[in-house]
Amino acid sequence: MRPVGVLVFPGSNCEHDVVRALGELGAPAELVWHAETDLSGYDGLVLPGGFAHGDYLRPGALARFSPVMGAVADAAAQGRPVLGICNGFQILTEAGLLPGALQQNTGLTFISRPVALRVSSNQSVLTRTTPVGTRLVIPINHFSGAYTCDDATYAQLVAGGQVVLTYEDNPNGSRGDIAGIANAAGNVVGLMPHPERAMSSLLGSADGRGLLSAFIESTVLAA
């Protein structure tokens, strides 16, 4: 099994948690600096949370122009699993690999707490093994997490089963309670909650394990 590449931008800060979480689930994972342009050695990619390029201008706006992003787009187009968590989700929308945008939370506060989610579609590399309707408790940790898109995009997301996770009690003003979406093919997923922080019931929740295990299996299947 080839490793999962965990991208590191200047200002990323969840990359070590992701490597550790994937390792605990049996997947080798390697950190990949954002200046890299060859991602052919990785069967799956994770864009972790943090504040890439300081989140200056808008979260993800500058990271989108990092040298690595061309290879990320190629991997996404080839059907390789690509997962964006929190800031990684923001980067994927800015890069146009996922539709819509993440804007400031309605309450203008940074929110850091566990939230209840529902799996609303299986058609993604992250949720393919978790039944629709399953309730998960996973932490969020963001200032700009309110998912926004126009009416046509929203209708398309709903009709295509691309809304993969929704909030039970919307914390940030996100459209349609959206916590995570996938592209039409299901191989590119972005979510605001942090599954890598929900790895142990002793620490509050182990609900991230099933999602990340499904992602790892998807990288093997896509290879």
Added chain:
Amino acid sequence: MEFALQVDVTLREGIADPAGATIERALPALGFSGVHRMRAGKTFLFAVEAPDEAAARAIAADLAARLLSNPVIEDARVRGDVS
């Protein structure tokens, strides 16, 4: 020639603007009445080298669309020579 230009970026109509709404809610307490449709945004000031102002504005418009704003949620307006 060098032209001093300005790009104003605001959230598009119909997109929630929590900062603008919060400012507007504070106005009555400060004694302001009759102030509506408050929108918060960002301003970028920069200089562009180009043969004429039209060319400079075209460069600024491209920069505004591709980097300074996210067209999914924001509008960008280029303002003329502000030197």
